[in-house]
Structure formats: C-alpha cells, structure tokens
Amino acid sequence: MKSRGQGHGGDTHSAAGSTNDVEAFDRLYREHVDRIYRFAQRMCGQADDAKDVVQDTFLNAYRGLKNFRGDAQVSTWLYTIASRASIRMRRKRKGEPERELSLEEFIPTSEGEFRLQIPTDGLTPQEALENKELSRALHQAILKLPKKYRLVLVLRDMEGLTAKEVGSIMGLNERAVKSRLHRARLFVRRELSARGIAGRHPAAQTTGSS
Amino acid sequence: MSTARRAIAMHHSPFHPHHGHSKALCVKVLRRLSAYLDDELTVGICKEIRKHLGACPNCEEFIASLRQAVSLCRHIDPAPLSPAFKVRLRIQILKAAGRG
Numbered sequence: 001m002k003s004r005g006q007g008h009g010g011d012t013h014s015a016a017g018s019t020n021d022v023e024a025f026d027r028l029y030r031e032h033v034d035r036i037y038r039f040a041q042r043m044c045g046q047a048d049d050a051k052d053v054v055q056d057t058f059l060n061a062y063r064g065l066k067n068f069r070g071d072a073q074v075s076t077w078l079y080t081i082a083s084r085a086s087i088r089m090r091r092k093r094k095g096e097p098e099r100e101l102s103l104e105e106f107i108p109t110s111e112g113e114f115r116l117q118i119p120t121d122g123l124t125p126q127e128a129l130e131n132k133e134l135s136r137a138l139h140q141a142i143l144k145l146p147k148k149y150r151l152v153l154v155l156r157d158m159e160g161l162t163a164k165e166v167g168s169i170m171g172l173n174e175r176a177v178k179s180r181l182h183r184a185r186l187f188v189r190r191e192l193s194a195r196g197i198a199g200r201h202p203a204a205q206t207t208g209s210s
Numbered sequence: 211m212s213t214a215r216r217a218i219a220m221h222h223s224p225f226h227p228h229h230g231h232s233k234a235l236c237v238k239v240l241r242r243l244s245a246y247l248d249d250e251l252t253v254g255i256c257k258e259i260r261k262h263l264g265a266c267p268n269c270e271e272f273i274a275s276l277r278q279a280v281s282l283c284r285h286i287d288p289a290p291l292s293p294a295f296k297v298r299l300r301i302q303i304l305k306a307a308g309r310g
Contacts, residue, residue: 022304025303025304026300029296029300029303033291033296033299034290034291037288037290037291038288038290041288041289042286042288047289050288051291051295051299054291054299055299055302055303055306058299058300058303059303059306059307062303062304062307063307103241106240107237107240108236108240108268108272111268114236114268114269114271114272115267115268115271115272116271116272116275117271117275118275118278118279118282120278120282125278125281125282125284125285126285128282129282129285129286134282135286138282138283138286139286142283153283157280157283157284158283158284158286160284178244178245178248178250181244182241182243182244182245185244185276185279185280185283186276188279188283189275189276189278189279192275192279192282193275
C-alpha cells in the first residue's frame with residue numbers, strides 16, 4: 001500500500017488490517033456513506049451529531065465486516081448499526097425520558113382538532129418546505145418524537161424501507177412497526193397543525209370560499 | 211354551516227357529531243388511517259373508509275392533514291456531506307480501527 005504522507009492515512013491501511021479488509025471497507029463506505037449520513041441527520045437533527053454517528057457506524061461496520069455473513073442486505077445491516085449509534089448519541093446529548101405515545105391522545109375531542117390544517121397552501125411538498133418556518137416546525141416535530149417512534153418514522157417514511165425491513169432493524173414484528181408508525185405520524189400531524197403557522201400566512205387564511 | 215353557526219354549535223357541544231354518525235365510527239376510521247394511506251387494507255375495508263370519508267368532513271380533513279404530514283416527511287432532503295469531509299472521515303475511521 002502506497003504511503004500518502006503524514007497524517008493522511010499512509011500508515012493507517014497497514015495498521016487497520018489487510019489490503020482486502022480496507023478495499024472491502026472502501027467499497028462499503030463509498031456506496032453507503034451518503035445514505036447513512038442522510039439517515040443520521042434525520043435522526044439527530046444536527047450535522048455534527050450526524051457526522052459522529054456516521055463515524056461510529058462505519059467504524060463498527062469495519063470491525064464487523066469479517067463477521068457479516070450477508071444474510072441481510074448490506075444497507076439493512078448498516079441501518080441497524082447506525083440506528084444503535086444514533087440512539088446512543090441522543091441518549092448522550094439529551095437524556096430525555098422515553099415515553100409511550102397512546103393512540104387515545106390523538107383522538108380529537110373537538111371538531112377543531114379534527115380540522116387542524118397544515119399550512120402548505122396548495123404547494124407541492126418541496127415548495128412548502130422552502131418555507132423556513134414550516135420546515136423548522138417539521139424538524140422540531142420529528143426531533144420531539146420519542147426515539148423509538150422517530151426511528152420508525154425516519155426508516156419507513158423518510159428512508160423508504162418496508163415495514164418488514166424496519167422490523168428486522170429494530171427487532172420488532174411488522175404489526176408493532178405499523179402501530180408505532182401510525183402514532184408517530186399522528187404526532188407530527190398534530191405538532192405541525194397545532195403551531196398556528198397558518199394564522200401567520202396570509203395565503204393560508206383565504207380558505208373555503210374560493 | 212356558517213362560521214358563526216358552527217361556533218355556536220361547538221360552544222354547545224365540544225364534540226359535534228353532526229354528520230349522522232357517532233364519534234365511535236370516526237375513531238374506528240382514524241385508527242386505520244395509516245394502513246389506509248399505505249394501501250394495506252382489504253378492498254372491502256377501503257371501500258368502507260372511503261364511504262365514511264365522503265360523508266364525514268371532519269375525517270376527510272383529518273386524513274388530508276395526515277397525508278400532508280407524511281408527504282412533507284418524505285420530502286425532507288438533508289444537505290449531503292462534502293467530498294472533502296468524506297475523505298477526512300474515512301481516514302479517521304481507518305486510524306481508529308487500527309488502534310482498536
């Protein structure tokens with residue numbers, strides 16, 4: 001292996017393991033680092049935390065690569081490692097208590113609660129997210145979710161995994177995944193609607209009569 | 211119903227099931243809305259839910275906002291890592307693995 005000079009990994013390769021190990025790692029890193037960083041940002045909300053999660057994930061992946069038997073997809077295996085890393089990260093930073101979300105807390109008690117609106121003003125989701133206030137509210141709502149609900153929402157709705165894949169990552173059956181997903185979505189809906197963002201946007205006030 | 215009339219109606223009844231059915235039916239539908247959005251229900255149950263949504267403006271608005279929330283989540287696109295940082299991070303990981 002060629003040396004790249006001081007501090008740039010020339011001696012890291014030999015120290016880290018065989019050339020084959022490093023080549024296998026490099027392939028894994030190249031193909032999946034963007035996906036894992038995106039996932040980590042969605043879970044952590046902050047770029048610095050997300051970078052730590054990526055580092056933790058690929059370090060653990062490097063160490064586990066030899067034992068990875070390929071009975072799961074590589075991406076699912078990495079998501080599993082990254083999920084644990086991001087949960088550890090959140091615990092370290094916040095220490096927030098885990099709480100269960102009951103379905104009952106999302107059952108509307110008044111007509112007003114049924115009719116909560118999310119102020120997207122008929123825009124496409126991409127256009128609506130250009131509104132900084134809405135975008136910030138959405139990020140806050142996701143980060144406010146207890147982590148086991150956030151993990152399901154991120155993996156299923158944002159990363160686009162199937163309920164079965166999410167179940168294998170989290171060690172849950174599909175039914176439990178779907179139940180958590182429903183509560184997580186109801187939570188985000190209520191958080192977004194309850195913030196009264198609509199009232200501060202003139203376009204959102206012209207409802208109903210057009 | 212005008213806004214004023216609705217306000218009066220709501221004042222008299224915090225929950226106002228004025229669409230000819232009980233709240234229990236709305237709750238039954240609400241419990242299944244994610245499965246409905248994800249197309250996981252049988253044709254018969256979907257048909258029942260569509261029928262309810264058509265007759266219940268409250269549930270119709272509820273599902274519209276839930277659909278919007280899901281759709282917004284799907285469209286969050288975080289900024290990517292810079293190529294320079296990816297190179298730096300790779301080196302750090304390999305160094306750490308070497309020490310481990």
